[in-house]
Amino acid sequence: MEILMSNWTDVQSLPKSYVFPPDRRPGENVFPVCKNVPVIDLEKAEGLDRVETIQQILNASQEFGFFQVINHGVSESLMDDTMSVFKEFYGMPAEYKAGFYSNDINKSCRIYSSTLNYNAEEVHYWRDNFTHRCHPIEDHIQHWPERPARYREIVGIYSVEVRKFLLRILNLISEGLGVEPGYFDGDISKTQLLSVNHHIPCPDPSLTLGMPEHCDPNLISMLQQCSVPGLQVFLEGKWMGVEPLPNAFLVIPGLQLKVISNGIFTSPIHRVVTSSDEARTTIGSFLIPSHDILIEPAKSLLDAGHPPDYKAFTYKEFFSTFTAKNCDAEVALEFFKNKPK
Structure with a gap:
């Protein structure tokens, strides 16, 4: 069977290799919708409501571990154009997409199916993923697709604007936590990955x-x-x-922010379920520390009553532990926790 499901047509039944054991299936339950997801109006951060807006971000990061952002500065037309380009890419001929297929995590631009270990999996996840590095643009754009024709132009602009947006959020977080200005600039947010998931309609979600x-x-x-x-x-x-909230971005503070905040922030467990009716395409963008930068609780958050919960580590050390522990966040973080004396 063709690995990339975006190349499949007329799928009538779920292949056995995609059927999860009973204890891991989502089942047929109708899941409740979270009605109180915090919504941050980012325009207010530039006016008299700046302090209140920052506090909303901190509260959301502490209580929920995620929030939606409106009036974020990225135009609706650019969001629509970018989504359209990615849908066009997934609709390209199989032989064209095959040129980008790779399970090598270090490759700058690649498409793969399910997870990083497709050939070693007993059960596959119902998705294709297309991912590439974005920053700085001039170092990576030559590896991006040349088709669709608008790809490099539209996705290039989108990547730059999304990075500006995420750095604005990080600067507001640093201001709210009381760490020095520019704390999240430079190597701690050096790498930017764009990650586009595509899920075709599923015969049995x-x-x-x-x-x-x-x-x-x-x-x-x-x-x-x-x-x-x-x-x-x-x-x-x-x-x-x-x-989904129209024209909004969903923001999720990652595990590195949990460490830097000395455990003030949380990072939620999340997953994706499938749909039997429609294809689903989503665009993710991640800021990632450089491998050798030291991650540790911000010193301005520490005092005699608030000792560091975590030891200092490099992102390379953390990510290696995270993947070795089957991407279990709690197990990986426990490895770097300071033990009570």
């Missing part, structure tokens, strides 16, 4: 998943959802849907 349960190991994540629901977060002991 109760038996499979579009993405595994996970926490984001990076610094901060942004997601542009489409109108087809699918994202779920684990809150209050149950899975809850996060409905």
